Amino acid sequence: MSELRTILHVDDDEDILEIARMALELVDNFELHQFSSGPDALEGLKTLSPQLLLLDVMMPGMTGLQMSEIVKSDPRHGDIATIFMTAKAEDTASKELLDSGALDVITKPFDPMSLGEQIRTIWATRKAARLQAI
Amino acid sequence: MLRSISGYFLIIAVSVIAGVGITIVNGQRYLAEQRLQVTQISASIASEITKSLNEKVLITKGIAAVFEAEPDLPADRFAQIAKKMVQEAEDIINVAAAPDLVFKYVFPLEQNQAVMGLDLRDRSDFMGGVDQAMLLGETLVDGPFELVQGGQGFITRSPVMYPSGTGASQGVWGVVSLVIDKNRFFSAVEDLHMSHGLDIVIETERGESLYGQSEVIEGDPVLTRVTAPGVSWTVSSVPRGGWPKTPPNFNLLWGLVALAAIVAILVKRSFDWLFARSVRAETQLMEAIEALDDGFALYDCDDRLILCNNRYKEMYPASADAMIPGRRFEDIVRYGLARGQFNAALGDEEAWLSKRLELHRTAGRPMEQGLNDGRWLRVVERRTPSGNTVGFRVDITELKAALAKAEKASAAKTEFLNTISHELRTPLTVVLGYNAFLRKPETLPTYMALAKTVDAESNVALSQALDAYQADIDRFAMQIDVSGQQLMGLIGGILDLAAIEEGTLRLKREVVNLRKLCDEVAAEMRPFADKKGLELTVSGDAGKVFADPLRLKQIASNLIVNAIKFTDRGEISVHLGKDGSKAWVEVRDSGRGIAAADLDRIFDRFAQLDASNTRDNGGVGLGLPISSELAVLHGGRVTVQSIEGKGSVFRLELSHAQAETEAA
Numbered sequence: 001m002s003e004l005r006t007i008l009h010v011d012d013d014e015d016i017l018e019i020a021r022m023a024l025e026l027v028d029n030f031e032l033h034q035f036s037s038g039p040d041a042l043e044g045l046k047t048l049s050p051q052l053l054l055l056d057v058m059m060p061g062m063t064g065l066q067m068s069e070i071v072k073s074d075p076r077h078g079d080i081a082t083i084f085m086t087a088k089a090e091d092t093a094s095k096e097l098l099d100s101g102a103l104d105v106i107t108k109p110f111d112p113m114s115l116g117e118q119i120r121t122i123w124a125t126r127k128a129a130r131l132q133a134i
Numbered sequence: 135m136l137r138s139i140s141g142y143f144l145i146i147a148v149s150v151i152a153g154v155g156i157t158i159v160n161g162q163r164y165l166a167e168q169r170l171q172v173t174q175i176s177a178s179i180a181s182e183i184t185k186s187l188n189e190k191v192l193i194t195k196g197i198a199a200v201f202e203a204e205p206d207l208p209a210d211r212f213a214q215i216a217k218k219m220v221q222e223a224e225d226i227i228n229v230a231a232a233p234d235l236v237f238k239y240v241f242p243l244e245q246n247q248a249v250m251g252l253d254l255r256d257r258s259d260f261m262g263g264v265d266q267a268m269l270l271g272e273t274l275v276d277g278p279f280e281l282v283q284g285g286q287g288f289i290t291r292s293p294v295m296y297p298s299g300t301g302a303s304q305g306v307w308g309v310v311s312l313v314i315d316k317n318r319f320f321s322a323v324e325d326l327h328m329s330h331g332l333d334i335v336i337e338t339e340r341g342e343s344l345y346g347q348s349e350v351i352e353g354d355p356v357l358t359r360v361t362a363p364g365v366s367w368t369v370s371s372v373p374r375g376g377w378p379k380t381p382p383n384f385n386l387l388w389g390l391v392a393l394a395a396i397v398a399i400l401v402k403r404s405f406d407w408l409f410a411r412s413v414r415a416e417t418q419l420m421e422a423i424e425a426l427d428d429g430f431a432l433y434d435c436d437d438r439l440i441l442c443n444n445r446y447k448e449m450y451p452a453s454a455d456a457m458i459p460g461r462r463f464e465d466i467v468r469y470g471l472a473r474g475q476f477n478a479a480l481g482d483e484e485a486w487l488s489k490r491l492e493l494h495r496t497a498g499r500p501m502e503q504g505l506n507d508g509r510w511l512r513v514v515e516r517r518t519p520s521g522n523t524v525g526f527r528v529d530i531t532e533l534k535a536a537l538a539k540a541e542k543a544s545a546a547k548t549e550f551l552n553t554i555s556h557e558l559r560t561p562l563t564v565v566l567g568y569n570a571f572l573r574k575p576e577t578l579p580t581y582m583a584l585a586k587t588v589d590a591e592s593n594v595a596l597s598q599a600l601d602a603y604q605a606d607i608d609r610f611a612m613q614i615d616v617s618g619q620q621l622m623g624l625i626g627g628i629l630d631l632a633a634i635e636e637g638t639l640r641l642k643r644e645v646v647n648l649r650k651l652c653d654e655v656a657a658e659m660r661p662f663a664d665k666k667g668l669e670l671t672v673s674g675d676a677g678k679v680f681a682d683p684l685r686l687k688q689i690a691s692n693l694i695v696n697a698i699k700f701t702d703r704g705e706i707s708v709h710l711g712k713d714g715s716k717a718w719v720e721v722r723d724s725g726r727g728i729a730a731a732d733l734d735r736i737f738d739r740f741a742q743l744d745a746s747n748t749r750d751n752g753g754v755g756l757g758l759p760i761s762s763e764l765a766v767l768h769g770g771r772v773t774v775q776s777i778e779g780k781g782s783v784f785r786l787e788l789s790h791a792q793a794e795t796e797a798a
Contacts, residue, residue, distance in 0.1 A: 013560055019567030026577050058556050087559035088552045109563035110499045
């Protein structure tokens with residue numbers, strides 16, 4: 001299992017993009033690519049090869065889940081993992097996201113100081129479990 | 135009522151007719167028995183008379199035989215023989231012999247002297263009988279006559295012929311006669327008929343009465359014959375007082391008829407009562423069944439319809455015409471099936487029917503049935519102990535619509551909560567996110583550049599001003615963080631309560647070590663306790679429970695945070711233990727406590743006992759209600775004991791039995 005370095009983050013809220021950028025680039029030294037919509041991110045994926053998609057769920061036009069499905073259906077990106085971020089309340093929503101194959105769901109608001117560590121932990125445990133299952 | 139009364143009249147009429155018929159038959163039978171009995175007695179009387187006459191004839195014949203053997207029999211010798219032969223016959227007046235028709239022998243002579251020397255040829259009334267006896271050569275009985283001795287009597291005469299071979303001329307020697315006293319002769323008969331209660335009359339062939347009352351002839355007598363040589367008499371007999379009009383058991387018979395009638399009336403009355411009760415029960419049952427808002431049908435052991443109410447027919451308008459008692463369930467369903475009544479059957483009728491009949495046969499779980507008119511029925515079928523099948527149909531169309539509406543409303547509510555959650559949390563994420571960098575400015579390159587510049591300038595005043603400014607920023611950031619976390623807690627609490635209320639909150643259970651969990655929570659809470667100068671300790675062990683660790687942490691955090699909030703001095707102790715199948719966590723504080731009157735409502739939502747608490751201590755009173763609800767979801771509970779001014783003990787109880795099973 002390779003170390004997590006490259007993350008593609010999509011969120012329609014500019015402030016959250018900024019906070020996540022500070023958290024993941026300043027606090028942790030991830031290589032971060034950010035987009036404010038799913039279509040933009042899909043366009044970006046043509047030239048980028050991130051290890052992880054960090055996707056907001058409720059976005060206008062294309063939800064994070066829809067984008068995740070599109071990415072998974074592309075054989076070139078078959079091994080890109082996904083973590084969703086959501087401010088939704090419903091447990092069943094989280095279940096649906098996990099059932100789609102996501103590593104985990106991070107609930108907003110998140111702590112910028114520990115976001116990177118949280119993602120690394122998810123990456124290490126869930127990724128290992130998924131590889132073991134395969 | 136009229137029918138019932140006419141029934142009673144019929145019973146009485148039949149009883150009377152039967153009584154009359156039985157009485158007639160019984161009377162005839164009794165009369166026949168009586169006549170037979172009288173005939174037997176009468177025959178007995180006739181037999182006695184015949185016997186007595188024949189005795190007399192034999193005596194006469196005997197004496198005649200003596201004279202035939204010895205025509206010159208001496209008188210004394212005759213007397214000896216006669217005495218010997220008649221001594222026991224009280225009704226014999228005398229025995230006499232008349233050689234050449236003149237009486238020369240008489241016994242007893244006493245009182246019969248008038249007979250001696252009597253020439254029969256002088257008695258024309260005797261000569262007819264004498265001539266007949268002579269002519270026939272037989273001993274004949276003749277009479278009655280007025281006797282020379284007085285009174286009436288009968289005379290037996292036997293002709294005496296000279297014996298053959300004697301020297302005398304061939305011919306008649308004479309005649310032997312025996313005189314019978316009529317009254318004494320019949321006195322023997324009198325005892326006989328009197329003792330049997332009969333009235334009789336004895337008559338000659340010519341209708342001359344010899345004995346008894348001539349009125350007997352008028353009373354439909356039994357007739358018997360007395361036949362002896364020269365005699366042909368008739369004995370007419372009737373019971374004394376006439377033939378009985380009624381048999382002796384007449385009253386008993388009518389009593390029995392009356393009793394039978396009474397019994398029949400009572401039986402009819404009982405039957406009428408039972409029948410009326412049965413009809414009433416059936417009517418009540420039918421009325422009750424008809425009064426039901428639900429459809430009701432009863433099928434017998436062969437699955438044939440016994441009865442159903444109109445509601446049942448209304449529920450199946452397409453097959454109502456087929457719902458005739460005696461019709462098989464399958465035929466009724468097929469009738470509706472042919473008219474497209476069952477939505478689920480369309481296109482695959484036979485398979486649906488097969489499944490439907492199987493469900494009906496097993497009469498098991500209830501099912502829902504959609505009809506082509508848009509209605510939905512709940513179908514419940516049950517077997518009775520006698521093998522019948524009871525069917526209930528409940529129209530759940532409105533219920534289904536309400537359920538769909540409720541589900542839609544629930545979905546809308548969930549969507550609303552999600553939206554609210556999203557719309558509140560997103561700005562909070564921004565506020566708390568940026569604030570996190572304010573609290574740790576060293577993570578910001580701009581701040582680090584500023585700090586580096588100030589240090590390079592070696593300007594003490596500038597450095598102090600920057601520190602002062604930084605201290606303010608720290609303080610503000612801290613307050614923003616506290617308020618933001620409170621707001622998050624409130625949002626989380628409202629969403630949790632909504633989820634509990636909806637039943638959508640799902641526990642993710644696993645085996646949890648309670649002590650470890652409490653240690654973790656205490657470690658997170660300790661800074662807040664330290665800040666208030668409170669000691670926070672954890673002790674004891676409660677083993678493991680099968681629970682959602684995040685939710686248990688939420689409960690423990692709520693209880694400890696509350697204790698810290700409402701305690702100004704002293705300590706907060708978390709003590710764990712187990713008792714039987716229960717594991718428990720007690721959070722004990724030395725705070726202000728709760729008044730007894732308020733203990734009942736501390737688990738109510740938004741129940742901050744003192745409104746000022748909200749401001750002083752934060753929170754809006756959702757922590758305890760949520761903790762309590764979460765404990766209940768785990769099959770446990772949260773309880774409280776408190777003394778105002780001394781402190782409180784909140785106790786979380788959970789079952790650890792399941793955890794042990796899961797762990798094993």
